[in-house]
Amino acid sequence: MGKVRNVLFIMCDQLRADHLSCAGHPHLKTPAIDSLAAKGVLFPRAYVQSGVCGPSRMSYYTGRYMFSHGATWNRVPLSLREKTIGDYLRPAGIRVALAGKTHVLPDLDGLERYGIEGGSAMAALMRAGRFEELDRYDGHSPPGEESHYAAYLRKQGYNSDDPWSDYVISADGPDGPVSGWHMRNVHLPARVAEEHSETAYMTREAMHFVEDMGDRPWFLHLSYVKPHWPYMVPAPYHKMYSAKDCLPLNRDERELLDQHPVLAAYRQHDESQSFQRADAPDIVRPAYMGLIKQVDDWLGRLFEHLKKLGRFDDTLILFTADHGDFLGDHWLGEKEMFYEEAQRVPFIVYDPDPAADTTRGTIDERFVEAVDVVPTCLAALEQPANDHLVEGCSLLPLLRAGKVENWRDAVFSELDYSFREARKILKRGPRDCRAIMVRTDRWKYVWWQDFRPMLFDLANDPKELSDLGADDAHANIRREMEERMAAWLKGRKTRVTVDDAYVEARTATHKKHGILFGMW
């Protein structure tokens, strides 16, 4: 055990906070992840900055809220101006690598604007959010933009132009192959062998990287595309769970009365319609659990590998997700809406430093946000905080039982639904689709642009079944939440071209520069 020299930042895609045994799932056992929690700290109240892949990840990578980094949905490129963990660590000689998914889209306008030439090393870094892509793999890829995984599959004998579609997310049905895009099929085993599946492949990539690096310092973002849809899972995981093992559905008929307009629109989306079927959750949830179980098994192998290499002595390990999955809760599929099932994520940090010994195996109920990952890594690696840009807080004082005053008492998340069908249903323009959530210990409040707000009393309604957004008796609470939101908005970090030291060095120094204004 010793000082942090490396960081392993593990992300699952679309993994709910409640689908781990260390988080209380009664039937899904995740011993590897649990073992990490036993050596580190589990933060059960960790929230993402947006309930959808792209903006959530950009907040993880930049340490900035969605409003600040501006990549407001999956199809919005991250501005080249935004600095990521790659910008911060590479100059310190730390290799910053990616195995798996990032959802970073290249800022083509920026690349052209600054004349950054295609094919250059800078262009590659700039296009990739400043990660060195060992193997970038976002799941579905247009032909020609495949990761190495497609070639790997072909080498294993999966002969196809698109082995992912034909094997990884397909199953053998009674009349030939059927697709995992159709949820009704996901009780069948994938046509790919488990050892050739996405999770297996990407874990091995990470294991090779860590081994290759030897004692040289690194930051590895191991980013699984699972348990994200398509929910097709290879044998034997496809039949490990059944409907009786699933968490009870969190939905109630009264949620469909006086629905919030945006929520009503989302409930018309395909994914919500499908999950509203009585049979869907019981087909999909076991497959989803199988995918998680498989991740856990591979993490067990990865952790053994790290131990063997001595990397548990000098590697900070974070385990989290970019958002959750409704799986039919609240009559919804997918994510984006502000319920706990989508916004709250697993969050475990293992810190090898002996200073963290007193917190090992504990559960810390304080609020954590995705924006905390960058400052935590910078602090652990003793790098400059860059806090003129970074909007999160280092968790190191919490991990090392340091003095922590005034820890945050609220978390924030945002949404831009302009790319979604809901916008068309509601007949709104591309700039009129914003929402902001604030949750405190007791309340969750959502401001919706041009619609009434939502409000949930988490003390008396932890399942969020009763929306008090239009309830007269709660006008004061809504106002208080609006005030919190306004204070948060006013604190956004927009002075991005200079840091605080620059300001300090130039405060009231005009006389030194021969500018004597104001003298009589």
Place this chain on the structure above:
Amino acid sequence: MGKVRNVLFIMCDQLRADHLSCAGHPHLKTPAIDSLAAKGVLFPRAYVQSGVCGPSRMSYYTGRYMFSHGATWNRVPLSLREKTIGDYLRPAGIRVALAGKTHVLPDLDGLERYGIEGGSAMAALMRAGRFEELDRYDGHSPPGEESHYAAYLRKQGYNSDDPWSDYVISADGPDGPVSGWHMRNVHLPARVAEEHSETAYMTREAMHFVEDMGDRPWFLHLSYVKPHWPYMVPAPYHKMYSAKDCLPLNRDERELLDQHPVLAAYRQHDESQSFQRADAPDIVRPAYMGLIKQVDDWLGRLFEHLKKLGRFDDTLILFTADHGDFLGDHWLGEKEMFYEEAQRVPFIVYDPDPAADTTRGTIDERFVEAVDVVPTCLAALEQPANDHLVEGCSLLPLLRAGKVENWRDAVFSELDYSFREARKILKRGPRDCRAIMVRTDRWKYVWWQDFRPMLFDLANDPKELSDLGADDAHANIRREMEERMAAWLKGRKTRVTVDDAYVEARTATHKKHGILFGMW
């Protein structure tokens, strides 16, 4: 008279809205500027986005609020990400040139980050806010960073290493030269001849440019450094006005009771202390008026020149300032605080299009903001609105008596005083110095980070002498103003890498790309 092909964007530095005869000044006659108002529209309620040069100008050039463009004070570079009028017009074949001051600081971090090579044409544009610098002239310049003006002066016989300090802002005192940095001296005539002064020189630069351009389209930013301090003015303008010609001082002893903490700190600054002297306003204001009179005389020559060249038929002309000057009002010097004397600026637009004939010579009391300049120019030149970035509104419908629904009923301005002595006096950190103003028809409200707000009732206290920021009877008004501010903050345009057409083309199109999520 015809279609707009060129834009002449004239800015004075530190010119108050009330120091023009067309705006009602009883003794300072400005016939050239008045003649522009007679042919165009005078907007007497025009406000800057920040009451200090740098951030105000960056809002004029980008069409974005300070919170959005992030160049929050004079010493903060504009991020290369921010697009300016130069980015918008150059691709249309319009030459975008600067004669005079911009206060743009190069984003050195950005230039290095994107590998933009020094000496390249791109580097020159990027360093200069995307203006082609005919002659950039910010007044005081460190040796080696002088504009062409220094060489010009030497050629006229002003032999000095620093002819600006030794001639332009100096006068002959009884015991030798005295400096205009000291306000006590500004009743004396400058040692530079009027025809060699800054205002004369820069007007001639503009006249040459317009003549050289012939019929090719252009956007010229003619940006005078006057009547900004040092207030030294050449003969005969130094003695045209005396104390009896000045507007009455707007200050009252009761303003010094229960002072707002930030205001109290600003009143300790040198410039405020100097202007609090009984003799200072009567020395400085006549010089300030002389500087304005000189600008007006040169604008008369420039306008004659434009007429002779036919450019009044196809040139949109805007006349404004980056902020005002307290000149002792409210016991303050300089600007930055949110009183009308600093925030409200002259604003005249002349539109040659016959569609504007019905509004010529009128006064339009609707609220205008600095961010309106970019969209007005884009609309007049029939260029794309870029309204995913631009936060202002085109004034063209107002100028051309078009249908205007829901014009803004409030204006906003911001301050970051972290570089000022006031921060040290108040013992605050570099990120704790924000303020936001909202003014409506009746109220002016200022939110101060960690201090009580300010509130003025402009209907009953148009001189802003009575701060109601702590008055119990006005709690509801303050709340209403806070709500307006919150709504404004939520509307900031942060999705900067893609435009609305991109969003429209990609809304709910996943199925087209073979992504079939949500299907049963």
